[in-house]
Amino acid sequence: MADEALVEMVRSFVAAEVRPVAEELDETERFPAEIYERMGGLGLLGVTVPEADGGSGGTTLDYVEVMEELSYGYSSVADQCGLVELVGSLLSAFGTPEQKEAHLHGLLAGTRRCAYALTEPGAGSDLGGLATTAWRDGADWVLRGEKVYIHNAPVADFALVLAVTDPERRKRGGMSMFLVDADAPGVRRAYKEKKMGQRASPVGGFVFDDVRLPGSALLGAEGEGFGAVLRVLEKGRLGIGALANGISRAALDTAREHARTRHQFGRPLADNQAVAFSLADMATDHEGARLYRDARSPRSTRAPARSSA
Incomplete structure (x- = not known):
C-alpha cells in the first residue's frame, strides 16, 4: 500500500471510529x-511485522505515520498500537511457531491483549538494575519479582517479562525474556494507576510470586533479552515521538x-495579535517536529500545518 493511501485510510478510520x-473513553477509562x-482487521496492528507472520510488512516510516494519525484522534489508541508493535516485533523475531500461534496471531488481530513488563520500582530507564529474577528448576523456570507502570497490566492476557537469569552477567548476557500468562498461578495484578491523561490506556503493576513457567515460556535464547529489548525500544521511541506530534x-x-x-x-480572537502570534509559534513547533521525521526520508505525505489566524 502506498503511504499516501495508508495515511488516508487511517485518517478515515480515525474520523469515523476514534474521534x-x-x-467518552477518556472520561470512563473504558x-x-x-x-x-x-484496527487488526485493517492491518494497523503490527505495522512492520512481516506478512509471513500476519503483519502488514510495512516500514518504520509507515509505523510512524500510523501512530501520528491515530494519536490525532486519541492518543490512547495510538498507545495500544505502539505496544502491539513492540511485542509483535519481538514475537516475530524470536518466537517459535508454537509461541506465534499462541500469542502473535491474536495480538495482531486485536483479540489478544499484551503487556510489556520491563519497569520496576528500582529500575526504569536503567534496565541493568532489574531485580526480577528467573531460575531453572528442572525443565521449568521459576519467576519472582515486581513490575510497575506497565501498560495494559490491568487487562492483559499475557505479559512479555524481562528478568535476570544470570546475576553475574546481567545485561551482558544475563537477562532473558519470558511469555507469562497473566492469570497463571502466582501472578498478581498489583494495582491500576489513576491517570491524568490517556485514561483509556490502562497502566498498572504485576507481582510474580514464584511463578512456575514451562521451558517453552522462554522467548528467544537464554541471555539475549537485554539486547532484544533495546532493539525494539529504538523503534518505540520513534512511535512515541509520532504520538506526541x-x-x-x-x-x-x-x-x-x-x-x-x-x-x-466584536471580532474573532484570531484578530488579536497576541493570540495570532501564539498560534504561529504552535504551528512552527509542530512543523519543525514533523520535518525531523521527514529529514531521513524523501517522502512527505502531508502539507505543513499552517495558521492563517
Whole structure:
C-alpha cells in the first residue's frame, strides 16, 4: 500500500471510529476492545511485522505515520498500537511457531491483549538494575519479582517479562525474556494507576510470586533479552515521538478553530495579535517536529500545518 493511501485510510478510520468516542473513553477509562479488533482487521496492528507472520510488512516510516494519525484522534489508541508493535516485533523475531500461534496471531488481530513488563520500582530507564529474577528448576523456570507502570497490566492476557537469569552477567548476557500468562498461578495484578491523561490506556503493576513457567515460556535464547529489548525500544521511541506530534497537531487545529469562531469585543480572537502570534509559534513547533521525521526520508505525505489566524 502506498503511504499516501495508508495515511488516508487511517485518517478515515480515525474520523469515523476514534474521534467520535475519544471524550467518552477518556472520561470512563473504558478499554475499547472493539476499536482494536477493527484496527487488526485493517492491518494497523503490527505495522512492520512481516506478512509471513500476519503483519502488514510495512516500514518504520509507515509505523510512524500510523501512530501520528491515530494519536490525532486519541492518543490512547495510538498507545495500544505502539505496544502491539513492540511485542509483535519481538514475537516475530524470536518466537517459535508454537509461541506465534499462541500469542502473535491474536495480538495482531486485536483479540489478544499484551503487556510489556520491563519497569520496576528500582529500575526504569536503567534496565541493568532489574531485580526480577528467573531460575531453572528442572525443565521449568521459576519467576519472582515486581513490575510497575506497565501498560495494559490491568487487562492483559499475557505479559512479555524481562528478568535476570544470570546475576553475574546481567545485561551482558544475563537477562532473558519470558511469555507469562497473566492469570497463571502466582501472578498478581498489583494495582491500576489513576491517570491524568490517556485514561483509556490502562497502566498498572504485576507481582510474580514464584511463578512456575514451562521451558517453552522462554522467548528467544537464554541471555539475549537485554539486547532484544533495546532493539525494539529504538523503534518505540520513534512511535512515541509520532504520538506526541499527533497530539500537537490536534491541539493546534483545536486552538486555531476556537480562535476563528470565538468572538470577543466584536471580532474573532484570531484578530488579536497576541493570540495570532501564539498560534504561529504552535504551528512552527509542530512543523519543525514533523520535518525531523521527514529529514531521513524523501517522502512527505502531508502539507505543513499552517495558521492563517
